[in-house]
Amino acid sequence: MVRFSDLPSGVSIATDVTCREIIHNPTAALFFRLKDWEDYPYTSLYSTLVKIFHQDKLLSPQEIPIYRSAVQGDRIIGVELKFVWQDGISKTAIWSSSPLRDETGVIIGAIATFEEVTGLVIKTQELDAHQALLQKMVDERTMKLRQEFEKRQSIEREIARLEKLNVIGQLAAGLAHEVRNPMTTIRGFLQLFQSKNDLHSYNSYFSLMIEELDRANSIIHEFLTLSKNKTNVFKLLSLNKLITGIFPLIQADALSQGKKSVFEAGNITDLEIDSNEIIQLILNLARNGLEAMPKEGCLTIKTYMDEEYVVLGVKDEGTGIKPEHVLKLGTPFFTTKETGTGLGIPICYDIAERHNAVIDVETGQGGTVFKVKFSRPKVSVDNSVNKGAATL
Ligand SMILES: Nc1ncnc2c1ncn2[C@@H]1O[C@H](COP(=O)(O)OP(=O)(O)OP(=O)(O)O)[C@@H](O)[C@H]1O
Ligand SMILES: [Mg+2]
Structure with a gap:
């Protein structure tokens, strides 16, 4: 025969329909941190010593399973409750409760049984925290990698641009050397012809040609600006x-x-x-x-x-x-x-x-x-x- 006091699960019994007194077995008494394991007034246990939460909501004494079973005849199965004591200790257990009836079916009390899962809850919380930390690390690393990738892409674009500029710079320097000198000679001759009286009728053409040469010269100057060997005056x-x-x-x-x-x-x-x-x-x-x-x-x-x-x-x-x-x-x-x-x-x-x-x-x-x-x-x-x- 299994005795009430030997049961490994917590058992609490309300001996009347108002839950004025509740008997606990040793497992339940240990859970509730009680010195003795029998006869505790319901109100003192549930309202002053300990606060009881379900899904973070504080329950009133009337909402607690054993009370609901005793008073309303509710059958409650597998509800997770968290008990928090004034000194900060907290425990979690899965509770079930049923009304106790006499042979005629009239409710005469209630019985509640529970399994403590505090360690499990803490483990789950630790796992959640660990997972959140891991996720944070993964997110941070991903963001860093993305930033590095974007930075790299922009550096590569910049290098490609600079390479082009470099080629253009060299090209421009070569162009300037090769083209500017003959252009200066041509410009000089055009000015000379412009001053000749017998070529006077072509004067406007000479002006136009000189202007066009100057324009070409200024385009070369633009190219030269891109030359990387430019000396600056800061x-x-x-x-x-x-x-x-x-x-x-x-x-x-x-x-x-x-x-x-x-x-x-x-x-x-x-x-x-x-x-x-x-x-x-x-x-x-x-x-x-x-x-x-x-x-x-x-x-x-x-x-x-x-x-x-x-x-x-x-x-x-x-x-x-x-x-x-x-x-x-x-x-x-x-x-x-x-x-x-x-x-x-x-x-x-x-x-x-x-x-x-x-x-x-x-x-x-x-x-x-x-x-x-x-x-x-x-x-x-x-x-x-x-x-x-x-x-x-
Ligand atoms: N403020 C702006 N608003 C809209 N488009 C612009 C603006 N500035 C530049 N752009 C675009 O960038 C292109 C390159 O500009 P960039 O000044 O290098 O050459 P450009 O103006 O076309 O010729 P130029 O060598 O005569 O300046 C332009 O053709 C134009 O499409
Ligand atoms: Mg422009």
């Missing part, structure tokens, strides 16, 4: 003053096309820059912006500073750049214009690179912003030096 300058100096040119350009232009000068520190190159960069970006806009559009040139960069922004209200074209920006000879050479942006990238600056492009239907981001000088510049050097 000076500590005010970018705002530089822009103010050339802004009338941009304004005239804009006005002649029926467009507007504004310059918003921010509070920025001076930068070590090659003024000729930066002027060329600004003009290239401004010209592209103007060309991209319909009449009435406004071109905004802006300077500002954040914690890392001094930024030169050139914003237009054009139709934006198609996504498939954005990746091609900076590739020499990429142009969507009938008469474009496709060298404007490559030259800008090249100039930015020599200035340790990066160019970000944001484009959409409302227009495009090119942001040239110059690293802020590391040491703060003494004001007196600043003023003296800022000649522009």
